Amino acid sequence: MKAIIRKILPLLGVVALYFLLMYLKSIKVMNAYHIQVLMFAGVNIMMTVSLNIVNGFTGQFCIGHAGFMSLGAYGASIVTTLIFGGYHVAENLRIPVFLLGLLVGGIVAGFVGLLIGIPTLKLKGDYLAIVTLAFGEIVRATLRLIEPIGAARGMIGIPAYTNFAWVLFFVVVTLILARNFIYSRYGRACLAIRDNEIAADSMGVNTSKYKIISFVFAAFIAGIAGGLYAHIMSFVQPDTFSFVKSSDYLVYLYAGGTGSLTGSILGALVLTVLPEALRAFGNLTNWRIVIYAVILVVIMLYRPLGICGGKELPFLKINRKSLYEKNFFGRNKDRKPEMPELSER
């Protein structure tokens, strides 16, 4: 019973948060702009979690993550805008079309992740970084050449289907799936690869396979996030997803702390909201980017492992101790042999 409450409580918290924000908006404490900043923060949280799966949990180094985001953004927009004609689609079909678009965006990104993952994940460290960097640029350069989707001018007229509720929903789903992934045999294999690839190999972990799985999974999430992004902006352009965007996500990830979902949430949330919040200080407006950078330096100096540094909020981890302490430690608490008694196998 207690376990069920513990499971449901965070979800209730999210619902409460939603209604609180909507209430604040209705009494004009928050305006549409504030809500939009939070929506971007949500998309950035998804992107950072996705990057965390590759860089933080699997120990690879992808620096072209915006490439997957753009594939998702274009994939989703092509479905909703070019195939189903944007707002011309019947009212009651809009949500299914939107979800279909997101799914297609995710699948496109995941599929391309698979294609580039197979040859590149054999590389290590800097080499993988260079290849993923090149990948991000190839996607951008290619999208600039395709005329039907607007080439370098970008794609306009994308219906703004994404609202705050959708963003919140997808952030929660992403967090739950990412958490479940990490606390399973897949996540364990990824952590083993991160901690010591040779040992993982020698313990029967097919390292290439699990690296590719985590890469594709992350690319899929990034694709969904890209789809959401496109339907907030109503407009996508290849140059939005340049290396600058990829490096933003790296900053969110490392400021928040690798290997921690809590860190990804905090990093993306704080660093998305902060530059916008600094706009409010009238005469500081021109200094805001400097302040932003200084805060980043301070985080790195005083918390080199990121804000969270491997720590996790309770509801973002699965407490495995409770899985076994009752039926194991409870029974054998008094008996802790110093040296083994090897009995039956």
Added chain:
Amino acid sequence: MSFLEIKNLSIEFGGLRAVDDFNLSLKQGELIAIIGPNGAGKTTVFNMLTGLYAPTSGSIDLNGESLLGLKPFQFAQKGIARTFQNIRLFADSTVIDNVKMAYTHKSRETFFQCLFRTPEMVRQERELDEHALKLLERFGLAGQADLLAKNLPYGAQRRLEIVRALMLDPKILLLDEPVAGMVTTELDDIATMVKKLRDELGLTIILIEHHMNFVMPIADRIKVLNFGQTIAEGEAEEIQRNPDVIAAYLGGGYVYANA
């Protein structure tokens, strides 16, 4: 019947023949020690037996099936588990996770079961937890199950590496200097443990070690390598009397008194 058969195993790195014509035939339940001075090629043999290096020539057969050309993880899945000379634990993971990581390829959890944490997946995880804890308890590590591996004392890290290898349910266990840097009491603990692995679990063990008073009492046979060549093979007493071994390894004129 010998179930691990290694014939004429050689490997060259550039012009250097690191291991030359290594032959070994193992029966189930045997404990073989490989000794030799630093740089003799002992660990290189292990690296070939676990697929980390591809031998230049020769053959490795397990139960009549050739293992050549397989990847390291496939060697492990076929039942050859190892520990490392310089400990290679998953340092930032907990002790129990270290052990569970060696169960990855046997786990029947599917990707979607994992993503949605179905009751079936949770049940399997629980079983795995119990299995891992039982193994840890047997080697006196259950109390530390939730510590990070890097925070364990040195001796416990060595033991954890062995427990992790056992989680693979191996047919052959390769121990690379399991008592390197240990004091005498810890050394006796590991010796008892290794003997029990053989006697009670029926494991076949190949051991690399420098400590003579560790190797001599427990090994069925000893092979001596020097500069990649096998210079002697036999039981402990024979080896100790072999003049080549004394010259190459124990030092000219020095007779090992303690064994």
